[in-house]
Amino acid sequence: MGAxxxxxxxxxxxxxxxxxxxxxxxxxxxxxRHIQFEKLPADLQTPGHWYRFADSNDLIExxxxxxxxxxxxxxxxxxxxxxxxxxxxxxxxAVSLLDQMLGMLNAIPVIADNKAxxxxxxxxxxxxxxxxxxxWLAQGFQQGLAEVPDVAEEKLRFLRQSxxxxxxxxxxxGRATGYDVAGVLIVAAIAEELMGNEAVCRTVLAKxxxxxxxxxxxxxxxxxxxxxxxxxxxxITAALDTLRQRGEQVVEETRKGAYPxxxxxxxxxxxxxxxxQAIPYLLATNAGYxxxxxxxxxxxxxxxxxxxxxxxxxxxxxxxxxLLYAVSxxxxxxxxxxxxxxxxxxxxxxxxxxxxxxxxxxxxEYFYPSxxxxxxxxxxxxx
Amino acid sequence: MTNDLERARSAIAREIGPDVAEFTPAGExxxxxxxxxxxxxxxxxxAFFKGMVEKTGESLGKKAGEPLGNALGxxxxxxxxxxxxxxxxxxxxxxxxxxxxxxxxxxxSALTEEQINQIAQAVALSMATVLSQEADAGVSSRVxxxxxxxxxxxxxxxxR
Numbered sequence: 327m328g329a330x331x332x333x334x335x336x337x338x339x340x341x342x343x344x345x346x347x348x349x350x351x352x353x354x355x356x357x358x359r360h361i362q363f364e365k366l367p368a369d370l371q372t373p374g375h376w377y378r379f380a381d382s383n384d385l386i387e388x389x390x391x392x393x394x395x396x397x398x399x400x401x402x403x404x405x406x407x408x409x410x411x412x413x414x415x416x417x418x419x420a421v422s423l424l425d426q427m428l429g430m431l432n433a434i435p436v437i438a439d440n441k442a443x444x445x446x447x448x449x450x451x452x453x454x455x456x457x458x459x460x461x462w463l464a465q466g467f468q469q470g471l472a473e474v475p476d477v478a479e480e481k482l483r484f485l486r487q488s489x490x491x492x493x494x495x496x497x498x499x500g501r502a503t504g505y506d507v508a509g510v511l512i513v514a515a516i517a518e519e520l521m522g523n524e525a526v527c528r529t530v531l532a533k534x535x536x537x538x539x540x541x542x543x544x545x546x547x548x549x550x551x552x553x554x555x556x557x558x559x560x561x562i563t564a565a566l567d568t569l570r571q572r573g574e575q576v577v578e579e580t581r582k583g584a585y586p587x588x589x590x591x592x593x594x595x596x597x598x599x600x601x602x603q604a605i606p607y608l609l610a611t612n613a614g615y616x617x618x619x620x621x622x623x624x625x626x627x628x629x630x631x632x633x634x635x636x637x638x639x640x641x642x643x644x645x646x647x648x649l650l651y652a653v654s655x656x657x658x659x660x661x662x663x664x665x666x667x668x669x670x671x672x673x674x675x676x677x678x679x680x681x682x683x684x685x686x687x688x689x690x691e692y693f694y695p696s697x698x699x700x701x702x703x704x705x706x707x708x709x
Numbered sequence: 710m711t712n713d714l715e716r717a718r719s720a721i722a723r724e725i726g727p728d729v730a731e732f733t734p735a736g737e738x739x740x741x742x743x744x745x746x747x748x749x750x751x752x753x754x755x756a757f758f759k760g761m762v763e764k765t766g767e768s769l770g771k772k773a774g775e776p777l778g779n780a781l782g783x784x785x786x787x788x789x790x791x792x793x794x795x796x797x798x799x800x801x802x803x804x805x806x807x808x809x810x811x812x813x814x815x816x817x818s819a820l821t822e823e824q825i826n827q828i829a830q831a832v833a834l835s836m837a838t839v840l841s842q843e844a845d846a847g848v849s850s851r852v853x854x855x856x857x858x859x860x861x862x863x864x865x866x867x868x869r
Contacts, residue, residue: 391744395737574727633735637845640730640738678715686743690726 337656338430339595342451343602344649345423346497348504348609348642350455354422356650361420370412376402380416392686427451455503460541463506467542471513472535478517478524481531485514493603505613507606509542512614513549515565520558530556543613550617559618566614570638573607576600577645581688583695597695598652601645608645611638648692658708661694661701669704710801713866714754714808717859722750724855731844748798753836753852755799756784757860758807760832765814768828781839812864826861833857
């Protein structure tokens, strides 16, 4: 697979991807819980337990086959006693993702050439995800939309370029969070769907540009409301379905593990970058359908919207978990552990079990791109 | 379970994998590991074999029982409530037995390959329709087609 260097820059990128993937507070919470779980004795980290975090009422059930269920109501089934629940203590607070990134930036020797850039990165990472930052992004987006000539085609061109820039530059470089990008994607996707009626499209976009919003996600939410009450529910769902489809396409493309010719060592960074880029599409689908599930509709329609919100969320969780995993595996130690575990299974002659483990790691958990199948099976090396 | 059945079940599990949340109960939040996916693959395969037995019988003039869509509907209705949970799996021996039954029905029918394919397609369509009552129609159709192709392969193997 080529030389893979576990450099500070590599670690910084892994932290940043997790930090901005959805919302920064969500990332910090998942990191905190990950560290709390890791501190449990090894025998309590094995499958076949019920868990509850100290600061939460939710229950997480992990069955012996490593499947499980999240129980947000915190209610135990009748056949599970409270003593069977592993309470995960708060423990010593983990060093936050933000503090880790700032620490790394502070450790960079300052020379004249990089001083301004390092200061800019520090300020940017400290601000992204804040209410002020989201508000600033929304204002810039709305202003840009308002300034484009009032022609639907022109507006669409602006929205396509904005979407592209948000997904491929702003998100990857940590200047926007997944939710910020998802907001822009929803506005653009609905506008595409409204092109069949240019007048309506222009009116809806003019309103989206003019209404006061505290974040790009709020611009999108207001636009969904507006379209819903204009009787354009089918255009909203078509837009959300297109976004979901696009997100799935990004995941599938990413999973191929492409890299520039001669640079296989870049495969993993490109892979996790692709996973990050898929997230806003699924966030958009999830946020849109969650909102629609609260619209005044009949129970069947509501259930359909809730199901679509749920299925996109399930994929989203997998993608986010892969980014969390990438932070823990930045030195590839987890890869080697998994390789050793699979090798042990292969030594018993149980090839099907080994294949199943590899399938779970690559195809279900998205921890590595498909070419890592041979690495996990010990047929090639990542270095 | 024989190797060919295991391969078929595994192929179906992999088809379901990316969209597993389509097949778990609405309102619940699951994470499904490989073992539970394989159990789901076994359930789908079992339903296909049973459908093939029923439809092959019908094509030979046997009096139709409950319409296939209804039968699959009630079967999957129960299955949906517990998909993703191991205790909801169809035991390997029952999947084996259903395969043998389907292979026997197809063999005895003396139908042409094209006729068998048509029957399998009808079963897959019924399955997709039933699945799409809870899951996305595109995903339901894709999974049902995979069940059909894997199911037909092992029925052919079992009929030899």
